[in-house]
Amino acid sequence: MAIRRLTSEWTARLLLTILVAGLFVAILAGRHAAQAVEVHAVMPERGGWLPGNLSAKVGVPLNLRLISDDVMHGFAVGRQTWPAVDVRPGQVSELTLTFDEPGSYTFYCTRWCGPNHWRMRGTIDVTGEASGPTVAESPEQPLYISLGLDIDAPHEVDVRFDQPPSAKRGEALDFSAPPRFRYRNVYLEQPPYELQQALRVDPRMAELSDADIWDLIAFLWQSQLTPSSVQLGQRLYAENCSACHGEDGDGEGVIAPSNMARNDTESVGGALLPPSDFTDAQQMLGANTALLQGKIIRGGMGTGMPYWGTIFTEEEIEALVDYIWTFQFPMTAGE
Amino acid sequence: MTRSTEPVMSSPRYSGQARYDLTRFPAAKALLINRWPQFLVRVIALVGFLFAILAGLSGTPVGSRNFGIVFIWIVWWALLILVAVPLLGRGWCTICPIPMPGEWLQNRALLGPKGRKPPFGLGRKWPKSLRNIWVQNGAFALLALFSAVVLTQPGVTAVILAAFLFIALGTSLIFERRAFCRYLCPVGGFIGLYSQAAPVEVRVRDTAVCAAHTTKTCYTGSEDGFGCPWGVFPGGLVKNTNCGMCLECLRTCPLDNVAINIRSVGADLTQPRGRKLDEAFKAFIMLGSAFVYSAVMLGPWGQMKAAAYNIGSLPWLLYILVFLVFTFGLLPGLFYLATRAGQILTPRRQSSRKSFTAYAYALVPLGLAAWIAFSLSFVFANASYILPVLSDPLGWGWDLLGTAEYGWTPYLTQHVPALQTLVMVVGLAWAGVTVRRIAQESNNPVSWRQAIPINLFCLLVTVGFLWLFVG
Amino acid sequence: MNAQAAVASIANPRYRYWPWFLLALLALSISFIPLPTSTAVPGSKKLRISASQYEFSPAVTRVNVGDRVTIELLSTDVVHGLYLDGYDLEVIADPGQTATLSFIADKSGTFRFRCLVTCGPLHPFMIGKLKVGSNTLLWRGLALAVLAAAIGFWRLRR
Secondary structure: OHHHHHHHHHHHHHHHHHHHHHHHHHHHHHOOOOOOEEEEEOOHHHOOEEOOEEEEEOOOOEEEEEEEOOOOEEEEEOOOOOOOEEEOEOOOEEEEEOOOOOEEEEEEOOOOEOOOHHHOEEEEEEEOOOOOOOOOOOOOOOHHHHOOOOOOOOOOOOOOOOOOOOHHHHHHHOOOOOHHHHOHHHHHHOOHHHHHHHHHHOHHHOOOOHHHHHHHHHHHHHHHOOHHHHHHHHHHHHHHHHHHHOOOOOOOOOOHHHHHHHOHHHOHHHOOOOOOOOOOHHHHOOOOHHHHHHHHHHOOOOOOOOOOOOOOOHHHHHHHHHHHHOOOOOOOOOO | OOEOOHHHHHOHHHOOOOEEEHHHOHHHHHHHHOHHHHHHHHHHHHHHHHHHHHHHHHOOOOHHHOHHHHHHHHHHHHHHHHHHHHHHOOHHHHHOOOOHHHHHHHHOOOOOOOOOOOOOOOOEOOOHHHOOOHHHHHHHHHHHHOHHHHOOOHHHHHHHHHHHHHHHHHHHHHEOOOHHHHHHOHHHHHHHHHHHHOOEEEEEOOHHHHHHOOOOHHHHOOOOOOOOOOOOOHHHOOOOOOOOOOOHHHHHOOOOOEEEEEEOOOHHHHOOOOOOHHHHHHHHHHHHHHHHHHHHHHOOOHHHHHHHHOOOOHHHHHHHHHHHHHHHHHHHHHHHHHHHHHHHHOOOOOOHHHHHHHHHOOHHHHHHHHHHHHHHHHHHHHHHHHHHHHHOOOOOOOOOOOOOOOOOOOOOOOOHHHHHHHHHHHHHHHHHHHHHHHHOOOOOOOHHHHHHHHHHHHHHHHHHHHHHHHO | OOHHHHHHHHHOOOOOOHHHHHHHHHHHHHHHOOOOOOOOOOOEEEEEEEEEOOEEEOOEEEEOOOOEEEEEEEEOOEOEEEEEOOOOEEEEEEOOEOEEEEEEOOOOEEEEEEOOOOOOOOHHHOEEEEEEOOOHHHHHHHHHHHHHHHHOOOOOOO
16 A cells, blocks of 8 residues: 555656656747747837848848737838738748848838837848849939939929819810920929929910819829829838828828927927828929939938838839829829 | 435534535545546646746747736636636635645645655744735735736736745745645635635535544544645534635545535525625625726726726826725725615614625625626637637747637627626626525514615626626 | 416416516516617718727717618727627728728627737727617616516515
8 A cells, every 4th residue: 555655656746747847848849940030020119120130141041930029010121022921919920031132131010010110120131142143233323313303402382273183184185295295204303383384384385274284284294104003102102101191191190190299309490290291282293203202212301201212112112103193183093 | 416414404504405415426436535636637737837937938928829828817717717616616726736836845745645744844823813814805906906917918927927836835835734825825815705605515424423533634634635734624614715625634534524515506605604804805806806807908998908007107006096995995885885774774783894794795696797797708709819829829830739820709709798797697686695695694583674775785786797798 | 287277377476486487587578578679760870990009999989770880990000900799890900001891780789899900918908889779788687687686685574
């Protein structure tokens, strides 16, 4: 009896030890091997991407394990074609990236995670020899630089409409605008207001009313846009810009107030600088496309506007500005 | 199953209620006496407990994807409040892992005693002034003040669980028996009180047998088992409150005099002996905290949730003030007024304090109903976290069962309000029956009038809960 | 005994279980008796609900039974969602991208809606209420509560 008790007791002790030790072993074994780089996402106020700097080698796959420690985030690499991946709270997303060219890549958060979401970026430094044939390209200068534009200069103009310009009416005018006005560089480099001034004094436009000229300009602008470009711009706008600039482009996005307050120290004349109102004709019609692209690329010093040069490709920035023009010159259905 | 024999039924403390002795069933008795089933469940619970602590400390801080939060505050809590407490009283204490490391050290064994060695540790007696549940009341209230953070942050849950473990271990090494369970554990405080309503009890079959037994091995211990770890003399058990159903006395009694009875619900509530103010206040703490939790956590008022969560801020201080005033002041105060009104209606008076304390036990079924109704809401809404967390308990990307990618989906939430209504109404009816019985205890023929304001109080509280849950 | 005698015995107040029978009858009628439905004309309602950590604003809204309800969920800080109990409908909105949910409120009562996307620690408690028509469950519950309280007075005075 005593021996049975003794063996019972030792069996019990063995069982306890095995189970408790097994628990610790299981946890340690389950700790992910350092094959992959683990990146935690938290709201930027608490650190953003942890770690924020990654390194990789050309041609060597970079295995990433992405996990959020608080709210929904997303991950994408700027100016690349890999689709964005949701980084979900408490759930690991695995991603493998292989880079063909060395350089510094920016990755960023793609799902709004608070007022500072747009600051949530990190870098991947890729070293090594470029694989595959390299296209000897001189990095293209953004247009605003080659034009020597000052993006911070004010561009307010005095414009009044009885009714907003309509491209449809402009098309119905069936007026052959002089060929030089149809060139793409007019769309790129000339603010609509300047164009209007030029058309106003052109003797061939004398019969047109002011409203007609604006309709014509709307039509000219619209003929430079393509539906696919506007669609791309709309998607990018909704995902990246509407939280501050508003879903209707009026500068009153949900995140806007928190950004306004933060930047009042550098605001002009002590006033708060809200995000730009794309529906404000006085501001928009004095700007040209290159200027708008420049603001997106470089961001605004002293305002909450982030810089997107490392995030968006040229095509994406053009699409965005194409879309932004539709706040002034709405795309009618079917065009 | 046979009814208990005559000697038990004739004992004055049983109020003539039916009891069915489980141990008359040889298979049941063998299962309960054998130490292995209980030991195995305890070990599994201990491993789960340790895992919850480790998950909280090293796993993801996202509560819904962390084993610690999901398995403690959803699974364990649901099993406790929906199954263990209503059906088994202190049934959780039977298998609770928290005191086990300390107890195993004290006993110098994991299973039964091996020879008669003295317990390991200092074996001090618990201070007389603390031999009540006021410390447990305070501990529960303290936890409640921080509940918004405790329930949602895995790290905080882990620290608290680890603290329980270490405090239990420490008290076992300093004091005799299970001092932590009896006098410190906040969970034990409330399930002890609520076990009075349970349909299960541990009692002796014949007190005369105990009186004749000189060595009282159920209390002192023997070769077959340890003396009652809860410091209770089983022969004198009248209420469930302090019996942790650890089944030691079943093993120690050489005269086969210990029975595990199935009985009607609420039997101890109408037991006039042993009613104490600390237990009465526990009833108010439970009722009050259920009300505050239902308002803050289940209500649509975001400001209150933020206040409860931002520990240290001014809104939080306001929140804890309101909580404490409501639970320790307003509720007992209103109840006191109700007992006073009852006293005034009754010509021949009883002591106010006795009346207050006695009727407070009627709040046990009401509080239990409120806690069940409250828990139903978040358990049903969040039960879908269980499967994913079983596959990926630490949020490290494991997928043990293949369910890690299951998303959140609420279960049966469209039926929860109706269930809550049903539970509250049943609780109110039960409370009313209890009030009635308590009123009829006294020989005073007009004491029934005391029941009127108390029943109105219970109705008022129920209306408040219904509005919070369903309104 | 024949059916007539059986019914007579149950309906007799001297029947031992008569109080239980009466209680059950009352409880069942309170629970299931059809109440008059709302006479309000169903129309169209647009509800603009903002979601922030951790509340909906407005947290409590009211519509009529039969209304075509359009909920516009506007997240103001992080990604939130809205799941409506009882209707089993859900919608998720990122800040800057208002999401819409459209349905006909054919069931009356008070329905809770919860956040659907983990938006922080208090996410499970982010709750709002949609009141459709009258809350019959609450009225029935209150009536049942009065009935239950009455049990506390039954045969009280011996």
